[in-house]
Amino acid sequence: MNDPVNIRDISVKCGNCNTYQTLMSFARNGEWNVYTYECENGTCDPKVTRTLIEVPAEIDAFARRDPNWRGGGKHGEIGDGAPVD
Numbered sequence: 001m002n003d004p005v006n007i008r009d010i011s012v013k014c015g016n017c018n019t020y021q022t023l024m025s026f027a028r029n030g031e032w033n034v035y036t037y038e039c040e041n042g043t044c045d046p047k048v049t050r051t052l053i054e055v056p057a058e059i060d061a062f063a064r065r066d067p068n069w070r071g072g073g074k075h076g077e078i079g080d081g082a083p084v085d
């Protein structure tokens, strides 16, 4: 068993505008939890600079502790984190 990973311990910085990106959504993709980060400063086009971080579901402490965290939610809103079909 690997050590758990908590996505909240990771900061995501944009290599284009040099500011921290914001966690925008969460989705499940098979064995992976996929977190999407985007720039929110209007400098970057999120479609270009968006970052996807994939964490193996079995070691993802954040999703386990907050199972209701929403896919598609913004600014930490709570939701269902529904699986991706």
Ligand SMILES: [Zn+2]
Pocket: 014, 015, 016, 017, 018, 019, 039, 043, 044, 049
């Ligand atoms: Zn940026």
